[in-house]
Amino acid sequence: MSRSNDQQQRQRPIVVPGEHVGDSKFYIPGLNILKFSERMFSTTVGLVRTDGKRLDVIALKSFYQPKTGDLVVGIVKEPTMAGWTVDINSPFLAFLPLSEYPEKRIRLSRDNIGRILESRTVLIGVVKDASIFSSPVLTLRGRGLGVVSNGSLLSITASKVPRLIGKKGSMLSIIERETGVRLTVGQNGRVIVHSEDVKVIEKVREVIKMVERESHIYGLTERVEALLVGRKS
Amino acid sequence: MGEKVSLFKEDGKRTDDRTLEELRPINIRVGVLSNAQGSAYIEQGKNKILAAVYGPREALPKHISMPDRCVLRCRYHMAPFSTSERKSPVPSRREIELSMVLRNALEPLVMTSLFPRTVIDIFIEVLQADGGTRCAGLTAAVLALADAGIPLRGLVAACAVGKAEGKVVVDLNDLEDKYGEADMPIAYNPTLDGITLLQMDGIMSKEEVEQALSLAITATQKIHKMQVDALRERFSIGRRDV
Numbered sequence: 001m002s003r004s005n006d007q008q009q010r011q012r013p014i015v016v017p018g019e020h021v022g023d024s025k026f027y028i029p030g031l032n033i034l035k036f037s038e039r040m041f042s043t044t045v046g047l048v049r050t051d052g053k054r055l056d057v058i059a060l061k062s063f064y065q066p067k068t069g070d071l072v073v074g075i076v077k078e079p080t081m082a083g084w085t086v087d088i089n090s091p092f093l094a095f096l097p098l099s100e101y102p103e104k105r106i107r108l109s110r111d112n113i114g115r116i117l118e119s120r121t122v123l124i125g126v127v128k129d130a131s132i133f134s135s136p137v138l139t140l141r142g143r144g145l146g147v148v149s150n151g152s153l154l155s156i157t158a159s160k161v162p163r164l165i166g167k168k169g170s171m172l173s174i175i176e177r178e179t180g181v182r183l184t185v186g187q188n189g190r191v192i193v194h195s196e197d198v199k200v201i202e203k204v205r206e207v208i209k210m211v212e213r214e215s216h217i218y219g220l221t222e223r224v225e226a227l228l229v230g231r232k233s
Numbered sequence: 234m235g236e237k238v239s240l241f242k243e244d245g246k247r248t249d250d251r252t253l254e255e256l257r258p259i260n261i262r263v264g265v266l267s268n269a270q271g272s273a274y275i276e277q278g279k280n281k282i283l284a285a286v287y288g289p290r291e292a293l294p295k296h297i298s299m300p301d302r303c304v305l306r307c308r309y310h311m312a313p314f315s316t317s318e319r320k321s322p323v324p325s326r327r328e329i330e331l332s333m334v335l336r337n338a339l340e341p342l343v344m345t346s347l348f349p350r351t352v353i354d355i356f357i358e359v360l361q362a363d364g365g366t367r368c369a370g371l372t373a374a375v376l377a378l379a380d381a382g383i384p385l386r387g388l389v390a391a392c393a394v395g396k397a398e399g400k401v402v403v404d405l406n407d408l409e410d411k412y413g414e415a416d417m418p419i420a421y422n423p424t425l426d427g428i429t430l431l432q433m434d435g436i437m438s439k440e441e442v443e444q445a446l447s448l449a450i451t452a453t454q455k456i457h458k459m460q461v462d463a464l465r466e467r468f469s470i471g472r473r474d475v
Contacts, residue, residue, distance in 0.1 A: 034386055
C-alpha cells in the first residue's frame with residue numbers, strides 16, 4: 001500500500017456542516033455543534049472528538065477567537081490617538097493602548113506614536129481583555145513580550161495550535177530540540193522562528209505545514225520526528 | 234417572441250436529452266482560489282460559476298457594522314463573456330436584485346452572532362451562463378463559506394424547477410427558462426429541513442407547485458450529496474492544492 005493510501009485509511013472521518021454527529025440523549029454539545037431538537041450537527045468541516053459525555057468538532061480551518069490571557073503574535077496595523085490597532089490573525093482587530101507599551105513614558109504632545117511602533121511591526125503580546133462587545137485589548141507588559149526584532153513569521157490555522165504545541169508542549173519541544181531554534185507559538189496561529197538561518201526556517205516551515213495538513217491522521221508525532229531526523233542526517 | 238420553440242424532442246426527452254426529473258451533469262470543486270479565504274467552482278450543464286469568500290473581517294465603512302452579528306455582503310456578477318452577446322460589466326438591475334436575494338438566502342445559514350462587528354464578503358462570478366445561475370451560484374457560495382471555515386447551520390443546495398409545455402421539469406436550462414411557462418428556484422437545507430430561497434416567475438396550479446416542490450427537494454438532496462463529497466475531497470489528505 002502506498003504511503004498516501006495508508007494515510008487515507010488511518011485518518012479519522014471528516015464531518016461537514018450539517019452532518020449528524022450525535023444525539024443529546026448521550027452527549028453534551030461542545031465546540032462547533034448545533035443542537036436541533038434531540039439531534040446534534042456539526043457546524044464546520046472538522047473531526048469529531050468525544051471527551052466523556054462532551055462532544056466536540058475540531059475545525060480543520062477556523063478563526064482565532066481572542067480569549068483573555070492568550071499569548072498572541074500581532075502585526076501593528078496603524079497608530080490611533082491613544083495607541084495602535086494590531087492585526088492578530090482574527091476577525092477582530094486588537095487594540096494596544098499607549099499605557100500597555102512598556103518601554104518608555106509616552107507624551108502625545110512630544111512623541112510621534114507612529115514612529116514608536118511603525119506599521120507592520122511584529123510583536124508578541126498577551127490579550128489583556130477580550131469581550132464580544134469591544135475590540136480585544138493587548139498588553140506588552142510582561143516577561144518575553146514586546147517587539148520582535150529578528151526571526152521569521154509563519155502561520156497556521158488557529159485550531160491547529162494545540163496540535164503544534166502538543167501535550168505539555170511535547171511537539172514543540174521535539175521541533176526545538178531537533179532544529180536547535182526557539183519558537184514562539186501564538187494562540188492566534190502565528191509562529192515566530194527565532195533564527196536567521198534560511199535552511200532552518202525552511203525546515204521548520206515544512207514541519208509546521210505537515211502538522212497543519214496531517215493533524216487528523218494517527219501517528220503525527222512519529223512522522224514529525226522522522227521528517228526532522230531524516231533531514232538532520 | 235413570435236417564433237414557436239419546441240422544448241421537447243419527439244421521444245419525449247428535453248432538448249438536452251434529459252428526462253423531466255433529471256439534473257444536468259454537475260461538477261464541483263472546493264478550494265480553487267488560493268488568495269480567497271474560501272472558494273468553490275461549479276459546472277452545472279453549461280453553467281460555469283466561481284464563488285469566493287473573504288472574511289469575517291473588519292467592517293468598512295464602519296457604519297455598516299452591527300454590534301451583535303456580522304454583516305453579509307454578497308455580489309452576484311455575470312462576466313461580460315458569460316453570455317452569447319457581450320454583457321456590460323456594470324452591475325445590472327437584475328444582478329443587484331439577485332445579490333440581495335442570495336444574501337437573504339445565505340443569511341439564515343451563517344452563524345453571524347459569532348462574529349459581531351465584522352463583515353463577510355461573498356463574490357459569485359458567473360463565467361458562463363445557461364439558466365439557473367442563481368441556484369448554481371448559491372450552491373457554490375455555500376461551499377465557499379464552508380471552505381473558509383465559517384460556522385454554518387448545514388449546507389444549502391439549490392435547484393430550479395418549473396413548467397415547460399405543461400410539464401413540470403427539474404433544473405431548467407436557458408431555453409426552458411426563457412420559453413417555459415414557469416420557473417421556481419428553491420434552496421433547501423436538508424439538515425434543518427427548511428427552505429431559504431423560494432421564488433416563482435410564471436403561472437402554475439396549486440397541484441403543480443406541490444409537485445414541483447417535492448421534485449425540487451429530491452433534486453436538492455442529490456446536489457447536497459455532491460456538495461458533501463466535494464468538501465470531503467477538499468480536506469482529504471491525498472488532494473493536491475490548486
